[in-house]
Amino acid sequence: MEAFQNLGFWGTLLVTVVLSALPLVFILLYALVTIYLEMKVAAHVQDRLAYMRTGWHGVLQPIADFIKLLQKEDIISSAADRKLFILAPYIVFMGTYGAYAAIPFSSIFIGSNIDLGAFFIVAASSLVVVGILMAGWASNNKxxxxxxxxxxxxxxxxxxxxxLAILVGVMITGSLNLQEVTKFQAGGIQDWVIFGGPLPLLQKILITPFTVITFLILFVASLAEVNRTPFDLPEAESELVQGFFTEYSGMRWALFYVAEYANMFLVSAVVVSFFLGGWGSPFGSALSGPIWGLFWFILKGMVLIFLQIWLRWTLPRLRVDQLMYTSWKVLTPFLFVCIICIGLILVL
Amino acid sequence: MDLYTIAFYLFAFITLGSASIVVFSKNILYSGFSLLFTFFGVAGLYVLLMADFIAITQLMIYVGGILVLVLFGIMLTTKVINVDMRSGTFQTLPAVLVVAALAGTLIGIFWTTDWRISPEAAGFEKTASKIGEMLLSSYLLPFEVASVVLLVALVGAAMIARREK
Known part of the structure; x- marks a missing residue:
């Protein structure tokens, strides 16, 4: 935004609106690609082919699906709480989209380079919970x-x-600003926080086991944050039909769906920024720059997305008690140990 | 009218509008959900006052924690026990007295405080590191006391939840 000063009132307004719409363009394109990827990966995991008739290997299928969704009738069941039913998808999408403001896509493109980026992302995603509660209640369906x-x-x-896992990243990089966090790991693959960051060799060797564990925990926890398998109990098809969006159809359903996919990239972006060097090139200063940065950021994000899809078609779903057990008795205590050990090593 | 002023009135409108729904709505669930917009609007006002840390904490604690708890409370009680949860008007006289006293205090503070109106008066600076340093130096004792109080609340909640065994 610093490049666009002295534009007057309407100029500032225009630039603000255009810049805030850029992530939306990204989300829509990315959702089309990921929906196609999800179907194809699912099919190949299960030894099928999936779409083969719409274009080459079915590449036009997401667009066809999108056009179908646009034409669907807008159904609101008569027993639903109409106002909340209409409002809920927007709240869910707003929470996700708001968090995109602090995602550093590249060294020159970040919606808002605020000092507390990581904290803001965690806080903005909490709007999603309220939206989901609203949708579930308004549907008036068990x-x-x-x-x-x-x-x-x-x-x-x-x-x-x-x-807590983000806190570990903050402890090592010393900043909540995701641009600073990324710059901290600018030296290439050996300087990524997952491998201990650019610390002296002894500290690096000591700290690496803990950072790898933290990275894995953050990835597992982020799967649960976006309701992906093995944590997809909220929308378990076999028990709950579609969970909180059973009653939704057409474009309202699509809004939930896009928000879910946007959320998948959001959590991947946080993991990438803190542990995998953000938009930094894995080869240090080679192949780096604003455009390459964007490329690396999206590539790393998509690798994690691929992992999420792969896991979805590999692992069975957890039970509710196993879910809570995993969070409170496995991930959290392990993280406390990691935080204490990493803190001690950093003080060395 | 610059963008700052427009943003201020927008957030003020969101806050006051949704707060009036919270107070006047007969359906307690609507009150709960419109609290979301009240908290959001207040967070926006904090941002305009250059208090970024407070604004994000507001979202995190109130929307992510307290509001979800409130909604859980409403949802678990209304349909399970079949109690019709509606908010009506009771105890008019004490309520008027309390509200009058509170409003009087607030208006008194409003008139007697020396306000810095211009947004440039404070200027934007990074708040997080300063807040962190203050919490671990000048305000260490209140900080630790607060954490002990929270721990006690946590242990107490676990005790109450497990009493049957």
Whole structure:
């Protein structure tokens, strides 16, 4: 934004609106790609082919799906709470989209380079929980309510390991600003926080086991934050139909769906920024620059997205008690140990 | 009218509008959900006052924690026990007295305080590191006491929840 000063009132307004719409363009394109990827990966994991008729290997299928969704009738069941039912998808999407403001896509493009980026992302995602509760309640359907309550309990529980794992990243990089965090790891793959960051060799060797564990915990917790398998209890098809969005159809459903995919990239972006060098090139100063930065950032994010999809078609779903057990008795204590040990090593 | 002023009135409108729904709505669930917008609007006002840390904490604690708890409370009680949760008007006289006293105090503070109106008066600086340093130096004791109080609340909650065994 610093490049666009002295534009007057309307100029500033225009630039603000255009810049805030850029992540939306990204989300829509990315959602099309990821929906296609999800179907194809699912099919190949299960030894099928998936779409083969719409274009080459079905590449046009997401666009066809999108056009189908646009034409669908807008159904609101008569027993639903109409106002909340209409409002809920927007709240969910608003929470996700708000968090995109602090995502550093590249060294020159970040919505708002605030000092507290990581904290802001964690806080903005909490709007999603309220939106999901609203959707589940407004649908006036037992499956929806169960899905919503499960989802809220799950997201609130897993916020703790997520925030603690982010705290480890903050301890090592010394900043909450995601641009600073990325610049800290600018030296290439050996300087990424997952490998201990650019510390002296002894500290690096001592700290690496803990950072790798923290990275894994953050990834697992982020799967639960976005309700992906093995933590997809809120929308468990076999028990709850579609959970909190059972009653939604057409564009309202699509808004939930896009928000879910946007959320997948959001959590991947946080993991990438803190542990995998953000937009930094893995080869140090080679192949780096604003455009290459964007490329590396999206590539790293998409690798994590691929991992999420792969896990979805590999692992079975956890039970509710196993879910809570994982969060409170496994991830959180392990993180406390990691935080203490990393703190001690950093003081060395 | 610059963007700052427009943003201020927008957030003030969101806060006051949703707060009036919280107070006047007969359906307690609507009150709960419109609290979301009240908290959001207040966070926006904090941002305009250059208090970024407070604004984000507001979202984090109130929306992510307290509001979800409030909604859980409403949802678990209304349909499970079949109690019709509606808010009506009771105890008019004591309420009027308390509200009058509170409003009087607030208006008194409003008139007697020396306000710095211009947004440039404070200027934007990084708040997080300063808050951190203050919490671990000048305000260490209140900080630790607060954490002990929270721990006690946590242990107490676990005790109450496990009493049956």
């Amino acid at each position: 499956w929806s309510i169960f899905g919503a309550v499960r989802s809220a309990a799950q997201m609130v529980s897993y916020e703790i390991p997520t925030a």
